[in-house]
Each structure stands twice: as structure tokens, then as C-alpha cells.
Amino acid sequence: MGVIIAKSVNEACDVLAENPATTVLAGGTDLMVQVNRGAKSLESVLDLSRILELKKWSIEGSEIVLGAGISYTDLTNPQLAKLVPALAQAARTVGSPQIRNAGTLGGNLATASPAGDTIPALVAMDAFLKLKSSTETREVSMTEFVTGVKTNVLKPGEIIESVRIPVFEGPQEFLKVGTRNAMVISVVSLALVKDHLGRKLRVGVGSVSPVPFRAAAAEEFISHEFDWETNSGPSEKVISKFSELVADSTEPIDDHRGTANYRKHAVKVLAKRALERVCEGDVA
Amino acid sequence: MISETYTLVVNGSSYQVVDGHPSESLLWVLRERLELSGSKNACEEGECGSCTVLVDEEIVCSCLVLAASAVGREITTIEGLGSDGEISDVQKAFVEAGAVQCGFCTPGLLVAIDQLLNTDPDPDDLTVKEAISGNLCRCTGYGRILEAVRIASKDRKAQNEEEINK
Numbered sequence: 001m002g003v004i005i006a007k008s009v010n011e012a013c014d015v016l017a018e019n020p021a022t023t024v025l026a027g028g029t030d031l032m033v034q035v036n037r038g039a040k041s042l043e044s045v046l047d048l049s050r051i052l053e054l055k056k057w058s059i060e061g062s063e064i065v066l067g068a069g070i071s072y073t074d075l076t077n078p079q080l081a082k083l084v085p086a087l088a089q090a091a092r093t094v095g096s097p098q099i100r101n102a103g104t105l106g107g108n109l110a111t112a113s114p115a116g117d118t119i120p121a122l123v124a125m126d127a128f129l130k131l132k133s134s135t136e137t138r139e140v141s142m143t144e145f146v147t148g149v150k151t152n153v154l155k156p157g158e159i160i161e162s163v164r165i166p167v168f169e170g171p172q173e174f175l176k177v178g179t180r181n182a183m184v185i186s187v188v189s190l191a192l193v194k195d196h197l198g199r200k201l202r203v204g205v206g207s208v209s210p211v212p213f214r215a216a217a218a219e220e221f222i223s224h225e226f227d228w229e230t231n232s233g234p235s236e237k238v239i240s241k242f243s244e245l246v247a248d249s250t251e252p253i254d255d256h257r258g259t260a261n262y263r264k265h266a267v268k269v270l271a272k273r274a275l276e277r278v279c280e281g282d283v284a
Numbered sequence: 285m286i287s288e289t290y291t292l293v294v295n296g297s298s299y300q301v302v303d304g305h306p307s308e309s310l311l312w313v314l315r316e317r318l319e320l321s322g323s324k325n326a327c328e329e330g331e332c333g334s335c336t337v338l339v340d341e342e343i344v345c346s347c348l349v350l351a352a353s354a355v356g357r358e359i360t361t362i363e364g365l366g367s368d369g370e371i372s373d374v375q376k377a378f379v380e381a382g383a384v385q386c387g388f389c390t391p392g393l394l395v396a397i398d399q400l401l402n403t404d405p406d407p408d409d410l411t412v413k414e415a416i417s418g419n420l421c422r423c424t425g426y427g428r429i430l431e432a433v434r435i436a437s438k439d440r441k442a443q444n445e446e447e448i449n450k
Contacts, residue, residue, distance in 0.1 A: 002288065003306050003352035025350060029330055032348040035307050036328040042306040047353040073342075096418020097396070099330055101342040102349070182417035183331055 020156035026107035068106025124204030170194030208250035218245035295364030333419035336392035385423035
């Protein structure tokens with residue numbers, strides 16, 4: 001019973017091992033909405049927000065490792081934004097300054113919403129999540145982690161410790177459609193990551209299916225069509241085919257934020273715009 | 285482990301919360317238990333910003349902070365803005381610019397703007413708009429709110445220069 005403020009990952013895992021039913025609290029921006037509505041009553045809570053090791057990030061070889069407790073505000077830090085721009089851009093579109101100060105990367109992933117803003121970016125970058133319990137540490141890929149609408153592979157007693165992301169050479173873009181700029185849950189979101197060395201353009205999309213995913217057919221097409229030698233922008237015909245392939249891979253639904261038809265249209269626009277911007281970004 | 289009795293530090297003073305339930309938000313505890321009703325309760329989902337407070341010098345929505353998890357943190361509410369019974373410079377600027385209509389969004393805006401000026405004493409309008417993008421004013425008096433920030437920023441600059449010249 002009560003609220004436990006953990007000081008280390010090991011302490012947190014021990015608390016969860018003893019009482020797996022404990023509610024895990026990160027930034028609170030999703031959880032407290034449920035609590036305030038009366039949809040959830042808290043009996044015992046494990047607060048991860050004071051664990052310093054979860055707020056750290058480091059560069060390890062050609063990868064960046066982000067602690068799960070890093071806030072959206074932290075993700076927009078210029079040093080970090082230079083390494084994983086699409087993730088920083090995604091973090092920048094979340095809520096408001098108040099929400100970005102409180103909400104965390106790990107919290108966004110654990111909530112696993114189809115509209116989770118960091119997910120399309122991490123999916124596009126092939127990120128891996130490190131999950132930890134008192135007895136086991138395992139890694140799962142971003143695409144394996146989210147299993148459905150707000151469901152994930154976390155087992156009782158497990159928390160997300162960190163996210164490992166390859167650092168790609170080349171520009172990136174994250175775009176999101178909503179009714180206005182601040183405080184918007186995405187109607188459609190898209191991340192485009194250019195991987196010069198791997199000669200691949202990677203596309204992650206959100207809010208157009210139960211689980212954010214990579215648009216494989218569109219990726220294959222554009223990566224093949226793209227002139228990696230001259231690095232020049234693709235023709236209009238190629239861009240339009242690419243955006244159509246992205247739209248074809250989606251399975252959007254009608255809901256209170258938008259219709260399936262609108263989402264199909266909007267994702268096409270985002271794909272085209274992101275590709276154009278990524279190509280422009282390369283020239284500059 | 286924290287039981288149902290815990291201590292919060294609000295505006296530099298310690299308050300004991302007795303018989304708290306683990307589900308209580310910081311906003312609820314501030315208003316209903318500590319009788320600090322300056323922070324307003326409107327949406328309870330982080331959309332409106334009228335409950336904005338500082339936790340360790342960062343603006344957050346107090347409705348989305350679990351009260352018992354704020355133990356050991358420095359909490360500043362609208363009540364902590366002025367000193368010695370005087371309203372703060374930002375509050376004075378709001379009065380001068382007529383930036384208050386119904387007043388419900390005002391406490392949250394004041395906390396957000398005070399913190400903005402602490403970190404960026406001379407913000408341009410875009411920066412101000414961005415900084416208060418999480419604070420909704422449904423009387424739509426944003427023009428005067430922006431004017432109030434300009435006044436407060438100018439006053440702070442003048443004050444800073446005065447102190448340097450002393």
C-alpha cells in the first residue's frame with residue numbers, strides 16, 4: 001500500500017517482484033488522466049521519476065542509448081536532437097511545455113498508444129528496448145514491443161530501462177497532423193529517416209493502424225529509386241508513387257479525431273512532404 | 285515507503301498531509317487539503333494549464349502529478365509568487381495590461397510566465413506564445429496577456445540594469 005519512490009532501477013525491480021500488481025508511475029501524464037476520471041484507483045504505486053540512472057543518455061559506438069526516464073523536454077536538447085532529429089521533432093510535438101516537462105520516453109512506450117508520438121520515429125530507426133525485472137534483462141525490438149492498441153510485451157515485474165537507437169547518417173523528418181499545434185493527439189504521424197550508409201529510406205507511421213509500423217513496400221521502392229550517387233531529389237512521379245505506397249500500407253479507422261479516408265489522404269501528404277524535406281535537407 | 289501521511293514543501297513551507305489516499309493529485313491536495321485554492325481545477329487532464337505549478341523549477345500540470353510522489357520536491361504555486369503581501373511584477377503587469385477577464389486561467393498563466401522570464405528575461409512574442417501554449421484562455425484575451433509579458437519583461441530588465449548600476 002502507498003506510494004514508493006524508487007531511487008534505483010534495482011530497487012524498483014525488487015519492489016515490483018514483491019508486488020507485481022503495483023502501478024508503475026513515470027511522468028504521470030497518461031496515468032493521472034485515468035485516475036482523475038475515476039477510471040483507475042491507485043492502491044500501491046511505484047514512482048520511477050526519481051531514478052537518476054533512467055534520465056541519462058550516452059553514445060555507445062554507432063548507437064545512442066536513452067534512459068527511459070528522459071522527458072520529452074530533454075529529448076529536444078540540441079545535442080540529442082542532432083543525433084536523432086526525428087525523435088526530437090516528435091517529442092517537440094507532444095502536448096505543451098507542462099506535459100513535455102513531465103512525460104517521459106519510457107512512459108510513451110509503455111502506454112503504447114497507436115498515436116504515441118515517439119513510436120513512429122523509433123520504429124523507423126529500428127530501436128531496441130531494454131526491459132528489466134529482478135531476475136531478467138532482455139531486449140526487444142521496437143516493432144515487437146507494441147502488440148496492439150495500448151498493449152505491449154512487458155511482463156509483470158518488468159520495466160523499460162533504456163532505448164537503444166542506431167545513429168544514422170542523413171537527415172530525418174517527423175510530421176504530425178492534428179487540429180492545431182499545441183496539445184494535439186496525432187490524427188496521422190510519420191517519421192522518415194535517411195540512412196546513407198545503408199542506402200535506405202526508412203518510414204515509420206502512426207495513428208493509421210493499431211500499431212505504428214514501417215511502410216516496407218514504400219521503403220523498398222524509394223530506396224531502390226533514390227539516386228544514392230548524386231543524392232539528387234527524386235522525380236515528382238517517384239515521390240507520388242512513394243506516398244501512395246505509404247498510404248496503401250495503412251489501415252486507418254474512423255474515430256472522433258478523423259475519418260479513415262482523411263487519414264489515408266493525410267498520410268500521403270505527410271509522406272510526400274517528409275521526402276521532399278529530407279531531400280532538401282541533404283542539399284543544405 | 286510512504287504511507288498515507290506525508291509532507292509536501294509548498295512555497296517554502298512544509299505541509300503535512302494526513303490520511304491521504306494514493307490516488308490524490310497534487311492539485312486536489314493543494315486545493316482541498318492545504319487550502320491553497322489559487323491553482324484552478326478545470327479539465328483534470330492536462331489540457332488547460334489552469335493548475336500550472338512549478339515542481340523543482342519546471343512548470344507542470346499539478347492535476348497530473350501524483351501528490352504523494354511530490355514528496356521532497358520544491359513546489360511553487362501562484363500563492364508563492366508575490367512576497368510580503370505584495371503581488372509580483374508579472375501580476376502587476378497583468379493588472380496594468382488588463383490581461384484578466386474571467387480570471388480562471390490567470391494563476392496558471394502567471395506561474396508559466398514568471399518561470400519563462402526567470403529563464404529568458406527578454407522573450408520575443410513567438411517564444412511567449414510557445415511558453416504559454418499549454419495555458420488556455422477561453423475569454424481569448426491573449427493580446428493583452430502578451431502585452432502584460434512585454435511590460436513585465438521591460439520592468440525586469442530595467443530593474444536588473446538598476447541593480448547592475450548600483
